[in-house]
Amino acid sequence: MDELDATHTGGTVRNLDVGDSPPSEAVVLAVADARGCDPLDLPPLNGALDPDALDSLFGDRVSGRARTGGRVTFEYADCTVTVTGTRDVFVDATD
Structure with a gap:
């Protein structure tokens, strides 16, 4: 993932578009990168939210056009x- 120049919450900013990876997978990769660990060392994402719902929320529309609005924040x-x-x-990994 390419690091962006922007900041959001003082944490680490990562680009969500990782090829064909769904948003849920991109989140796990970004958090692992921000925490400096292997993605397999993280807890399952479904303990924080429904990964399928996240993928649907930020996936392409039925028409094939990309969604450009919306925001969801979670721990x-x-x-x-x-x-x-x-x-x-945006990943804020401050402890």
Whole structure:
């Protein structure tokens, strides 16, 4: 994932668009990167929210056009994570 120049909450900002990966997978990868650990060392994402719902919320519309609005913030693996409709994920990994 490419680090962005913007900041959100003082944490680490990561680009959500990781090829064909769904948003739920991108969140796990971004949190692992921000925490400096292997993604497999993180708890399951479904303990924080429904990964399928996250993927549906930020997936393409039925027409195939990308969604560009919306935002969801949640706690995951001792981080505050914000996913936006502009395909960004913000990870605040401050302890």
